[in-house]
Amino acid sequence: MLKENYTIELLNLKGFNVIRTAGNVITICLPVKPHICPQCKNETKKIHDYRLQKVKHLPVAHTSYTILIKKRRYKCPYCNKQFYEKNNLLSKYKSISTDLRKSVLYYASKLFNTKQIADICNLSYSTVVRIIDSIIIPKPTVFPDVISIDEFKGNTGGYKFQCVLTDPIKKKIIEVLPNKNSEDIYGHLANNDIKNRLKVNYVIMDMSNQFRSIMTNCFPNAKVIADKFHVLRLANWAMEHIRKQEQKRFTDTRRRYFKKSRFILLKRRHKLKRNEKIQLSQMLSVSVLLKKAYILKELFYMVMDSKNEKQFYKRIYKWLFLVEKYGIDRFLAMAKTVRQWLHPIRRAVLTGYTNGYTEGCNNRTKVLKRICFGVRNFKRFRNRLMFIANCKKAAG
Ligand SMILES: [Zn+2]
Structure with missing residues (x-):
């Protein structure tokens, strides 16, 4: 009895009685209970016959189990209709249990490939494909307020x-x-x-x-x-372009140093550690162009940090003014894009989307x-x- 209960629990076969267990083959049946005849709706308990059905079930601890369900067929004494009892073990793939199918879908909802799912669930590749293909994802019926x-x-x-x-x-x-x-x-x-x-x-x-x-x-x-990420990337790209352009004039050692330390130029100034700030001022002291580019990069990040519309416009116009004043090609090109996308950029700042x-x-x-x-x-x-x-x- 104990072993029976254990099997029922372990294999999630609640509601069934275990008739026999032999190795990994477990024979089960449902208890007899009154059924409503699907044809005349009268109640009956009259059994007509039995049929054994083989069902593949969830592997437990890497062991696969085959369930034999002794399916009962009832016969209605009023209209002679014969019908099988209902059970919740079987999915619409008749030879696979509902739990096993759910398990396949669970792994399909994670990042597993078909072969891996087939191995885990002890099913054939084509069965797994068939189950995954049975997922119907309906087309959308209504658009939301915000779309990306x-x-x-x-x-x-x-x-x-x-x-x-x-x-x-x-x-x-x-x-x-x-x-x-x-x-x-x-x-x-x-x-x-x-x-x-x-x-x-x-x-x-x-x-x-x-x-x-x-x-x-x-x-x-x-x-x-x-x-926002794409907008900010423009500033980083422009900064990187100027760094590469400037370091071409440097000696090998200094060039390697600038390449290795490029993150100092890309990181926000207020996020730099004390020694990094010293490093930054040393780097910027060797090139006026690099310093100007750095100022434009930092100011642009500040534009994107604006708290309200007024601040945004004040900062962006100041930035655009400085870009014109410095006349650095790469930033002039960026400013052109920024002007074309001014309102979409302002909305990014103000909505946070x-x-x-x-x-x-x-x-x-x-x-x-x-x-x-x-x-x-x-x-x-x-x-x-x-x-x-x-x-x-x-x-x-
Ligand atoms: Zn009937």
Whole structure:
């Protein structure tokens, strides 16, 4: 009796009685109880016959178990209808238990590849593929208030780049689009299948003119926000460009020193340690151009730290003025971009919305691609990405 209870507990077979255990084969059946005839709705306990069904169940401690269910068929004495008793052990894949299927989906919601899942669950590769392909990720029906869009290199479905559309507030992927062709993105988003298109308030993106034009067409009432990380990167790139340009004139030793210490120039001044501050002033003392570039970089970071609109405009105009005054090519080019994206940058500062969540999704996509050795089939790729991002709890 003790062993029986133990087996029931361990294999999560509550509600069943164990008839026999032989090695890893466990024969079980449900207790007899009155059933309602599906045809005439009368109650019956009359048993017609039994059938043994083999079910693959969850491996426990790396051991696989085969469950034999002695399935009972009842016969209705009123209308003669024969029917099998219901049990919650079987999934719709008749030879796999619900728990085992759930287990496959659990691993599919994490970063495991098909072969790994097949090994863990002791199933064939094709069974795992079949279960994963049975996941249906519905198309979105309504757009949220804030949307973020980004591209990523998925190399799937015959296209190098795909786009991901997310809800950065609820932290969910809204949709994965098969490519980044403007007409295709527009076709996917600007139709009436998805509600609230005209109610979208903000669209966050990197500073891509292509996305800006598509998204303002798709969401005519939305205001564009430039992703803060991409905006700040412009200042770092300009700073790095000037460092590389200047260090070409240096001796080998000094050049190597500047290359090794470049983080001193990139780090925020107020985050430098005391000895690093000394190092910084030594580095800046060797080149006027480098010093000017450094001032512009730091001031730009301060622009992005602005607390309100007034402060933002005061700081950005001061920055733009200094860029003109210093006349450094690389910063003049950056200022041109900043002017073109002035309002989206201001909104980034004032709303605090970023593409951080979307970038996180893209990093996870990279990991998935690596562990799966690429996913050629776009539909499968989309479903898996969205399942991992959105259905963590559903699968657990
Ligand atoms: Zn009946």
